[in-house]
Amino acid sequence: MHILLVDDETEFLELMTKRLDRRNFQVSTAANGADALKLLAGTPVDVVVLDVRMPGMDGIETLKHIKKLTPATEVILLTGHANMEVALEGMTQGAFDYLLKPVAINDLIFKIQDAAKKSGKTT
Amino acid sequence: MAGFFRALGKLFGGSKPEPASPAELEALRAAYRARCESFRRLLAANNAALDVMASMEEALRGLKPFGMTFVRGQCARVAANVFQIVRQLSLLTSGRFDALYDKLKEIQARIAPHLAPRSGQVRGPLVLPLEQAGVDLADEVGGKVASLGEVARRLGRRIPPGFAITASGYQRFMAAADLQPEIDRRIQAADASRLDEVFALSSALRSLILAAALPQDLEEAILASYRDLEARTGPGVRVALRSSAIGEDALGASFAGQYHTELNVPAEEVLSTYKEIVASKYGVTAMTYRLTRGIPDEDVAMCVGCMAMVGALAGGVAYSRDPLDIRAGRVVINAVAGLPKAVVDGSFDPDVFVVERGEPMVLARAEIAAKPRKYVCDPVEGIALVEVPEDEAQAPSLSEAQALEVAALARDLEEFYGLPQDMEFALAPDGGIVLLQSRPLHQTEAAQAATPAAPQNAPAEPDVLVSGGTTASPGVGCGPVCVVKKDADALSFPQGAVLVAAQAHPRWAPLLSRAAAVVCEAGSAAGHLANVAREYGVPALLGVSGALERLAGAGDVTVDADNRRVHAGRVEALLENRPAPRNLMEGSPVHAALTAACEHIVPLHLINPDAPEFAPGHCRTLHDITRFCHELSVREMYLAGNDGLEGFSKQLTSGKSKLKYWVIDLEDGFKEQVTGRFVDIGQIASGPMLALWRGMVAVPWAGPPAADAKGFLSVVAGAACNPELDPTMATTFAVKNYFMISREFCNLQSRFGFHFCTVEAQAGDDPQENYVSFQFKGGAADLSRRVRRARLVAELLEERDFRVEVREDALFARLEGFDKAATLDRVAVLGYVVIHTRQLDMAMANDGLIASLRDKMDKDLNGLLTATGLSAK
Numbered sequence: 003m004h005i006l007l008v009d010d011e012t013e014f015l016e017l018m019t020k021r022l023d024r025r026n027f028q029v030s031t032a033a034n035g036a037d038a039l040k041l042l043a044g045t046p047v048d049v050v051v052l053d054v055r056m057p058g059m060d061g062i063e064t065l066k067h068i069k070k071l072t073p074a075t076e077v078i079l080l081t082g083h084a085n086m087e088v089a090l091e092g093m094t095q096g097a098f099d100y101l102l103k104p105v106a107i108n109d110l111i112f113k114i115q116d117a118a119k120k121s122g123k124t125t
Numbered sequence: 126m127a128g129f130f131r132a133l134g135k136l137f138g139g140s141k142p143e144p145a146s147p148a149e150l151e152a153l154r155a156a157y158r159a160r161c162e163s164f165r166r167l168l169a170a171n172n173a174a175l176d177v178m179a180s181m182e183e184a185l186r187g188l189k190p191f192g193m194t195f196v197r198g199q200c201a202r203v204a205a206n207v208f209q210i211v212r213q214l215s216l217l218t219s220g221r222f223d224a225l226y227d228k229l230k231e232i233q234a235r236i237a238p239h240l241a242p243r244s245g246q247v248r249g250p251l252v253l254p255l256e257q258a259g260v261d262l263a264d265e266v267g268g269k270v271a272s273l274g275e276v277a278r279r280l281g282r283r284i285p286p287g288f289a290i291t292a293s294g295y296q297r298f299m300a301a302a303d304l305q306p307e308i309d310r311r312i313q314a315a316d317a318s319r320l321d322e323v324f325a326l327s328s329a330l331r332s333l334i335l336a337a338a339l340p341q342d343l344e345e346a347i348l349a350s351y352r353d354l355e356a357r358t359g360p361g362v363r364v365a366l367r368s369s370a371i372g373e374d375a376l377g378a379s380f381a382g383q384y385h386t387e388l389n390v391p392a393e394e395v396l397s398t399y400k401e402i403v404a405s406k407y408g409v410t411a412m413t414y415r416l417t418r419g420i421p422d423e424d425v426a427m428c429v430g431c432m433a434m435v436g437a438l439a440g441g442v443a444y445s446r447d448p449l450d451i452r453a454g455r456v457v458i459n460a461v462a463g464l465p466k467a468v469v470d471g472s473f474d475p476d477v478f479v480v481e482r483g484e485p486m487v488l489a490r491a492e493i494a495a496k497p498r499k500y501v502c503d504p505v506e507g508i509a510l511v512e513v514p515e516d517e518a519q520a521p522s523l524s525e526a527q528a529l530e531v532a533a534l535a536r537d538l539e540e541f542y543g544l545p546q547d548m549e550f551a552l553a554p555d556g557g558i559v560l561l562q563s564r565p566l567h568q569t570e571a572a573q574a575a576t577p578a579a580p581q582n583a584p585a586e587p588d589v590l591v592s593g594g595t596t597a598s599p600g601v602g603c604g605p606v607c608v609v610k611k612d613a614d615a616l617s618f619p620q621g622a623v624l625v626a627a628q629a630h631p632r633w634a635p636l637l638s639r640a641a642a643v644v645c646e647a648g649s650a651a652g653h654l655a656n657v658a659r660e661y662g663v664p665a666l667l668g669v670s671g672a673l674e675r676l677a678g679a680g681d682v683t684v685d686a687d688n689r690r691v692h693a694g695r696v697e698a699l700l701e702n703r704p705a706p707r708n709l710m711e712g713s714p715v716h717a718a719l720t721a722a723c724e725h726i727v728p729l730h731l732i733n734p735d736a737p738e739f740a741p742g743h744c745r746t747l748h749d750i751t752r753f754c755h756e757l758s759v760r761e762m763y764l765a766g767n768d769g770l771e772g773f774s775k776q777l778t779s780g781k782s783k784l785k786y787w788v789i790d791l792e793d794g795f796k797e798q799v800t801g802r803f804v805d806i807g808q809i810a811s812g813p814m815l816a817l818w819r820g821m822v823a824v825p826w827a828g829p830p831a832a833d834a835k836g837f838l839s840v841v842a843g844a845a846c847n848p849e850l851d852p853t854m855a856t857t858f859a860v861k862n863y864f865m866i867s868r869e870f871c872n873l874q875s876r877f878g879f880h881f882c883t884v885e886a887q888a889g890d891d892p893q894e895n896y897v898s899f900q901f902k903g904g905a906a907d908l909s910r911r912v913r914r915a916r917l918v919a920e921l922l923e924e925r926d927f928r929v930e931v932r933e934d935a936l937f938a939r940l941e942g943f944d945k946a947a948t949l950d951r952v953a954v955l956g957y958v959v960i961h962t963r964q965l966d967m968a969m970a971n972d973g974l975i976a977s978l979r980d981k982m983d984k985d986l987n988g989l990l991t992a993t994g995l996s997a998k
Binding site: 025055082083084085086087088089090092093094099100102103104108112115116119120 | 896
């Protein structure tokens with residue numbers, strides 16, 4: 003299964019990549035929305051784990067583009083900035099779910115697996 | 126959907142079976158699977174939403190501190206989950222209830238104002254001259270600087286020349302560096318209940334602020350004000366920078382000593398020192414304090430007073446009333462030679478002058494201490510501690526006339542503010558008294574003045590370990606002794622321990638929210654630690670000599686602060702009359718925000734599913750929406766379809782008995798193709814369902830345990846004697862139990878009278894994907910019995926490797942990563958628990974009964990285990 007992690011926090015990307023790698027996920031990373039879209043244009047991805055607050059294009063904007071570009075790709079929002087309004091906006095724009103940091107790695111993996119099921123990939 | 130049901134009816138043996146084409150068949154299977162997925166996701170979101178609501182309700186009781194990040198986080202979580210619920214119901218019902226989306230948005234809009242930061246964006250000047258500052262500008266300059274400015278402006282008293290860097294200046298700094306969002310993010314990521322994380326967070330936040338650049342306009346404003354100050358005082362004038370926070374004063378809070386003050390700062394360090402003081406907002410003591418008092422982080426603006434250094438001949442602190450006896454008509458002055466710093470931080474004994482009020486004031490007592498050292502301004506070190514000649518060391522720091530002048534100033538300030546004051550002053554080289562700061566005196570409980578004197582020498586009673594000292598905070602507390610000497614000790618300080626330290630140092634204040642009592646060898650009732658202890662209602666005994674030596678390793682002790690004794694062990698007689706723990710959060714802005722948000726989230730108005738009000742238009746809270754969607758989705762999945770066909774569920778049978786259980790097969794949960802409306806337990810292939818069933822039927826249910834008369838509500842009493850309540854028996858009682866299964870997966874929704882529970886399990890060959898989760902809530906007995914039942918179940922499950930959380934009467938348990946056999950064993954455990962705890966709440970009044978029930982259940986559970994070796998500890 004191919005996962006794309008989008009976050010401007012490099013520490014977070016490194017840590018998550020290491021942990022997901024260990025669970026046999028194929029992981030790509032992007033540090034901002036624009037890079038994520040570039041990557042998605044060329045590579046099929048099952049699930050995107052997307053930060054909400056990023057410099058440049060924010061997570062909600064990026065989500066809208068992803069849903070236009072590859073509607074079958076499921077997007078999980080994962081944010082360090084809890085905001086009820088943004089949560090609902092993200093869900094309305096088609097996010098598979100909205101999670102808050104810090105997230106237990108097992109919870110994130112269950113969520114990714116569930117999202118992958120929906121996008122048609124089960125293993 | 127009607128067509129879909131008709132087609133399914135054909136497919137799975139409805140009333141008019143007709144052959145379906147393979148393509149039709151495949152499309153139907155896919156649609157069916159999608160509906161099952163939607164239902165499963167709805168249930169998961171339903172449970173998650175209820176979990177969040179339970180945690181919010183629990184937080185409202187205020188026993189554990191929480192900040193705005195918690196409130197915002199839980200609101201966002203619950204909203205996202207409720208959206209998920211509405212979305213999945215929409216998929217299940219072809220959008221029949223999409224009006225719920227608007228309801229959800231309406232409710233969100235009603236909650237939003239309570240979550241917004243309250244500190245309005247002030248747009249005032251970035252800096253202000255001190256003499257222009259006054260209480261009317263307290264929102265700009267903070268309480269400390271405002272009262273100083275007020276004294277100069279209205280009373281014409283002497284204060285050091287200087288200026289204030291305002292709240293606008295602070296916000297300009299935070300905005301320019303975009304600091305607040307990053308600070309909020311880091312606070313959200315940290316676990317505030319763990320001290321080591323708070324220490325790490327504090328250090329990270331302070332570095333963040335120190336590393337941020339000051340915006341140019343603020344920098345220029347500060348430097349220009351400094352040049353003005355130079356023009357008035359002299360080139361290169363040294364300054365003192367003092368914090369003056371806004372947003373904490375509302376609670377009459379005792380935050381003295383939490384923030385930074387920097388003395389004798391040279392011109393070139395003014396800007397960096399300003400940042401240091403702003404950063405001190407995130408000191409461990411200050412952060413913990415805000416959290417425990419429910420003060421929103423973003424509401425606190427750090428204003429900074431910047432004043433020319435007074436080359437003090439002497440200085441100190443004056444209390445306009447005796448802090449230990451507020452009603453006595455005395456002014457108490459503590460003073461030293463040199464800078465007043467030594468008095469403020471308690472580094473050595475000061476002279477004490479006691480002045481009797483009256484016309485005229487009279488110096489009643491002067492206790493002159495030996496002061497072999499003093500603090501002076503030093504061009505290199507800022508301030509330095511220097512030795513003084515012998516004769517000077519013995520000399521009084523203030524003359525009688527000066528002491529009376531200081532006392533008069535203290536009295537005038539009290540009169541001016543209408544409150545007893547605690548003021549810091551300096552004696553200028555020209556002999557004049559300069560006021561450095563003044564704030565309301567934090568008052569001590571009057572009761573303690575009447576405390577009888579305790580024996581100071583060897584304790585008479587055999588169980589008394591130490592006695593004596595001063596009651597700094599009244600009450601009785603019990604717990605294991607934890608001696609704290611350095612920060613590392615603080616990190617491992619256990620919840621409910623008795624804090625024992627050499628000095629009542631302010632840096633132990635963060636421990637008070639978890640301490641049962643405090644005992645220190647040194648320290649006074651007027652100190653910061655004592656203030657915080659009183660605020661938190663933690664009994665504290667200070668000035669107990671020999672405490673460290675006699676209490677270290679003593680295990681459990683009972684601290685009787687009222688009688689100034691520490692007893693070995695738990696002394697129940699003393700603990701009996703202890704007041705209930707104080708709700709620290711009550712009345713705080715954070716608590717108010719949560720209360721207001723919860724009003725739109727937690728209350729349930731849609732109680733009766735058969736009432737006409739059970740409709741989207743009547744949903745007023747997120748709980749209403751959740752309840753509505755759950756009920757409707759269950760109807761959609763399990764009950765009659767709108768064209769009169771049974772849904773996709775089949776009723777479970779065991780031989781000839783029809784059971785009150787319905788089963789939905791997600792894909793491969795049956796051993797064979799099953800036609801008709803029934804499926805027999807022998808046809809089930811789902812591992813987790815069979816394991817669950819094994820636990821449910823292993824021990825026949827003997828009916829509810831004998832309960833005391835009060836425990837039973839009549840509504841259940843009749844039903845409880847009904848032998849048909851056995852799960853393996855057919856019954857007419859309103860029990861609703863639904864299984865959703867595949868070969869490796871099982872979800873059970875069980876409703877038994879007032880008792881709801883969910884079991885979900887995945888048990889396959891990959892341990893990393895295996896999990897078991899369990900949730901239950903409700904019951905018919907009163908809350909305290911239901912809570913006790915939840916705790917009993919929690920213990921049983923924890924001993925069998927579950928992670929368990931109990932919130933009020935709700936229980937959430939989870940376990941993951943075990944191999945298939947071990948996972949199935951734990952599923953069987955839950956099967957037993959589901960059946961045998963149903964009406965346990967009725968019996969939960971009696972401790973003896975609880976213990977014997979627990980033993981029986983423990984034995985039964987161990988009997989359920991197969992060879993996989995559940996660790997029965």
